[in-house]
Each structure stands twice: as structure tokens, then as C-alpha cells.
Amino acid sequence: MQYERINPKSYPVNLIDKNWTERKLYFRSPAKSFPEMIHNMEVLEDDVWVITNPKSGTTWMQELLWLLLNDCNFEAALSKHLELRSPFLEYDFVMHTDEQRALKPVQELPSPRLIKSHLPLALLPAQLWQKKAKVVYVFRNPKDAWVSGYYHGVTIGFNYGLTLEQFFNGCLDGENIKLESIEHAAEFYQLRNEPWVYYTSFERMKLDLRAVIEELCQFLDKTVTEQQMERLLKHLSFEEMKKNPTTNHNWELADVKHENALKTVYNFVRSGKVNGYKDELTTEQIERADRLIEKRLQSNKVTLKELLLLDHLR
Template sequence: MQCEQVTPKSYPVNLIDKDWSERKLYFWSPAKSFPAMIHDMEVKEDDVWIVTNPKCGTTWMQELAWLLLNDCDFEAALSKDLELRSPFLEFDFMVNSDEQTALERVEELPSPRLIKSHLPLPLLPRQLWEKKAKVIYVFRNPKDAWVSGYYHGVTIGYNYGKTLEQFFDECLEQESDRRYIIEHAAEFYQLRNEPWFYYTSFERMKCNLRAVVEDLCKFLDKTVTEQQMERLLKHLSFEEMKKNPTTNHLWESTQIKLENGGKEVHNFVRKGKVNGYKDDLTPKQIEKADNFIAERLLLNQVTLEELLLVDKL
């Protein structure tokens, strides 16, 4: 997909310690005035936002958060696609490029709204950091996220006919949002101690999902019984998520109409492994990715262990 560099109307200068002058930001092309529309959109005080880089456990966290916000109504969750219960902020514009309707599904959603976005901090609504609505952030090892993104892109169509090696080279070398995966996470990581912000990782969810559920209950002011907890853990297991049609983005796939879409299909919930990239990447690709990640980590004065919450695994 083609991206173009954009400049937001303002930066969250009073939120984190950051020199924004060198930060490169990208949006799908043609971006038109949609980034400005997002910047100015109304945020409700009871909104809950889930923000991630793509393929970092977003869907997993969405399903968990939606169930907690809706009193563990599993029947409702199983009867309606997740994308319709918790819309993806950028999706409609990405598919249709229509500014007039791009935010309709988000704006029409009843409160409390659970909204998903992959946008970096400066491109999110200004009111988000002014009103301090609740934000949940999930990070994942970039190598796993990129591999998962490759296979998803093959299914959708925009990676069809492209090798994993070609895709990885694009991630590391081409100017796009994928190249700034560490910046995306490091900026949110600075907010981890704010009372309106919850930061976690895919790896921590895999290691101790119960602890993450307990954390989120406190964060969202919700309680669950032990019976509900057991059902949550089963419902959110890899095996259940993989066979659940409402969490495999089947609705979204009907909206994206690319020429090569569906010619090669990989399940949206594909492997769900920590360090699964080792099954797909060559030692040379891993070394190249590690060097790139190390460089970005150094520039952002953070370690991968910190971003992955290794001390909590």
C-alpha cells in the first residue's frame, strides 16, 4: 500500500518528553484532509481506545476489552463481528477514500465506545491527550509482527506474489509507517505510568493472560467472577480465537476488494506464537532485522526488553 508523509496540526508537546521536529509520520495515500479530521474529532470521556502497531495482538485485546466493557456478554460477542462492535478508526477511509463517511461508524457507536487504531500518538485525536480518555496499548516483537503482517497482506492481496524476504526489505528500508514501529511503541511507553493509560505486550498476554485480565479489570473499573474469568480465558485462547468467525476479520475481508485478494488465504489468527518468526525467517534476515531494531532502540533510548515488559513475563 502506498503511504505519504504527513504533518499533524499539532503535537502532544506537553504529554511526553520528545523533540517532534525529526519525527516522520505516514498515512495512506492519498491522505487528503483525513488526518486533520482525525486530529479534530470529538473524543468522549468514557471512550476506550486500543492502539497498537499492526499484528501485535490488537484483535485479542479488543475482544477482551469489549467483553469486560459489556459485562462478559459472550453470546453478543459471538453473534456480531468484532469490527462492528469495536470499529477500526482508519479502516473506512483506507478502503473507500471517502472523507464524508469515513468516521460514521465510529461516531454512531453507542457509549462507551471501544475504538481501535494503528496510528502513532501525534496522529490520534488531540482531545485524546487533552481529555485523557482511557487508552490501552499492546506491543509485540517487531519480527513477529512483520511476519504476521506479511501473511495477512498476502490474504488481503497487497502482498500477493511478494516473497517474505522482499516484504522484510521493504519494512526495513522503505519510508513508511512500518519502518517506525519502535518509535510508535517508545512514545506510548513513556505514558505507562499515567492513570488513564495501560501498556502491555503480546508476550505478556501469552505468558500470563489471567494477570492481564486482572490488570484490565482494575483499569476499566470492572469485576469478573471466577466463573467469568475461566470462560474469558477459554474464549480468548488461541484455539477458540482461531475458530471464532467473529474475531477473524471476515467482515473486513468483504470490504477490501483488491485484485489479488483471496488468491492465497492465511487465517487471520494464524500461529499466535512468541518468537514464531524463527520458523519463517532465515538467519540472514533475522540478523538484518536485529541490527535495524537495535539502531531504532538506541535512537529512542529504550530497550526491547523494556518495551516487551520482559520483567513481567
């Protein structure tokens, strides 16, 4: 998978004071003019954006947010694929590289729109930080996210034929953009106290999902009854998410055109563990990853414990 470096027309200097010209930003190649289209796109004031690194609890959070925004309509959620209820901003262009249709899934979505993206702060629409629409950010231990990404990549074809060891070693080679996940999270972590940003972690959701739901209700000005809360907790459990066809990206898999797609298939909701990487990686790989991650953390003046909100876990 090839990427190219992008220099947007403007940066969120009103949010974070930093030397943005040194911030390396990448988009899947060929990017064409799509990053500029995103930069210029209209953001609605009642939009809710869920931003994450890949495989960091995005689908889990999307389903939760969609239900909160739609009065806990579980029947509607179970009758339509999540990708259609809450489109992935970059998906259509990455799949088809057709700029004419790329933003239609988002533009045609009725309000309030729930929009997913893996883009870093500076590549998101400029109106997002100008209008300050609601943003929910979820971070996950990069080692767990990379392992999960490997299995998803095998299913969609990009990693077919690669061993986990080969893939993970590639994640740690030189300037691989997967290490940009620390910058990605650190910028939103700096904004965690802004009234329009809700920052959490996969690890915190695993430990106390009820508390996260309660905080999101306050953030979105929504209420749920105790009966709805109990159903939310069951609906969003790993067991239910894993067997739910609308949250396992079946619509997306049917759209994948890679020649090696679906030759080996892993369920999208596959493991859902915290620190599951320890069962998959060698000691040497973990130590090497830790060194590289720590280097990025230090350059961003943050710790992994802080990004994962481990100080907040009970």
C-alpha cells in the same frame, strides 16, 4: 502501498517533551484531509481506545476489552463481528477514501465506545491527550508482527505474489515506515505510568493472560467472577479465537476490493506464537532486522526487553 508524511496542527507536548518537528509521521496516500479530521474529532470521556502497531495482538485485546466493557456478554460477542462492535478508526477511509462517511462507524457507536487504531500518538485525536480517555496499548516483537503482516497482506491482496523473503527485505529497506513501529511503541511506553494508559505486550498476554485481565479490570473499574474469568480464558484462547468467525475479520475480508484479494487465504488468527519468526526467517534476515531495530531503540533510549515488558514476565 504508498504513504505520505503528515504534519499535524498540534502535538502532545503536554505529555512528552521532545522535538516533535523531527518526528516523522505517515498516513496512507492519498491522505486528503482525513488526518486533520481525526485530529479534530470529538473524544468522549468514557471512550476506550486500543492502540497498537499492526498484527500485534490487536484483535485479541479488542475482544477482551469489549467483553469487559459489556459485562462479559459472550452471546452478544459471538453474534456480531468484532469490527462492527469495535470499529477500526482508519479502516473506512483507507478502504473507500470517502471523507463524508469515514468517521461514521465510530461516531454512530453507542457509548462506551471501544475504538481501534494503528495511528501513532501524534496523529490520534488531540482530545485524546487533552481529555485523557482510557488507552490500552499492546506491543509485539516487530519481527513477529512483520511476519504475521505478510500473511495477512497475502490474503487481502497487497502481498499476493511476494515471497516472505521479498516482503521482509522490503520491511528493512532504507526508511521503510515499518521501522517506525519502535517510535510508535516508545512514546506510549513513556506514558505507561499515567493513570489513563495501560501498556502491555503480546508476549506478556501469552504468558499470563489472567494477570493481564485482572489488571485491566482494575484499570477499567470492572469486576469479573471466577466463572466469568474461566470463560474469558477459554474464549480468548488461541484455539477458540482461531475458529471464531466474529474475530477472524470475515466482515472485513468481504469488504476488500483488491484485485488479488482472497486468491490465497490465511486465517487471520494464524499462528499466535512468540518468536515464531525464528521458524520463518533466515539467520541473515534476523541479524539484519536486529541491527536496524537496535538502531531505532537506541535513538529512543529504550531496549526491546523494556518495550516487551520482559522484566515483568514470570
